[in-house]
Amino acid sequence: DKNGYDHYMLKEIHEQPQAVAQTIKGRLDRDIGKINLENYGISKINLKEIERIQIVACGTSYYAGCLARYFIEQFTRIPVEVDLASESRYRTPTVTAKTLSVALSQSGETIDTLQAIKFAKENGAKTLAIVNMPGSTIAHNCHDESLIYAGPEVGVASTKALSAQISSLIILGLALAQEQKKLSSEKIAEYIDELVKIPSLLEKTLTLSSYIEHLSKKFYNALSILFIGRGPQWYVAMEGALKLKELSYIHAEGYAAGELKHGPIALIDENIWSVCIAPKDSYYEKTISNIEEIRARGGKILAVGTEGDENLKSISDEFIGVPECSELIQPFLTTVPLHLLSYWVAVKKGTDVDQPRNLAKSVTVE
């Protein structure tokens, strides 16, 4: 049931506020500044013993892992490694009894992720499945299972599962920090206050849809689009590029903004659009100089930034503003216009949005 929407993807993009609300529900106790481990799904693993974290995943789930790594390391100072599941097992990664290996998968059935987590378990790691579908094969093969409760995701493109996965990994980071006494309960309470704001901020951001539909006219004929960002926004850029390729078959590349001048800047000319993600965060000034570099070479710029940022607006050809919020919340909001952009570009091109060519919802062959 598409609930009145033309496609499952659009419905699922709009379901993100509820998805995140479900992921965090019952797992955070603001009053005492505590994460409820049992409700989160940790019962067998002792988080106090963990000295390293490995996250294995594919596609959009991999980007969720890469993005959350910034926050988990910030909270815990525990080193986090994020591995593409299809590569992980074949390089025989070092895991020990003090490694927490996390299999991150919407479906819980992705074969590469299953193989990677099996390898980690066989080699002594503690394994946690963070999945959306209950009763999955990946969860069966892990010590503990934490459901993200995003609700069924039918569109091949993963949208609401991504926000739910990032929320879940942030909770995991806070849980580790709590168990290892790296953050005080006051500090954890502050982060909880941040997390509970996500659904309403997502709701506000979703009102951008009709504006982005209008903007998509400028993009659907593009041959190639570059996406750039720094810090967590680097992975928002990667995700934006993946979705555009997947849905509209337009070539796109996601890049760390600081890497532009090490090669890809050669692509820039007056025919190329760059989608630059630059909310007001600690990387802002640096990203702005990268945008100036593109501009100086005649490239066209679609900026995704903070509402009311006149400075960014003045150096861009097009501007999309998301609500002002903390750095922890920004990636949730900046993802929304990129998902909507790929959706509306695909609709304009007339491609099959919910079932793009050559793809399956869950990839069960290696």
Ligand code: M6R
């Ligand atoms: O079910 P999973 O989270 O394990 O799936 C991983 C990828 O196949 C998936 O995220 C894929 O990249 C999406 N189609 C992207 O929109």
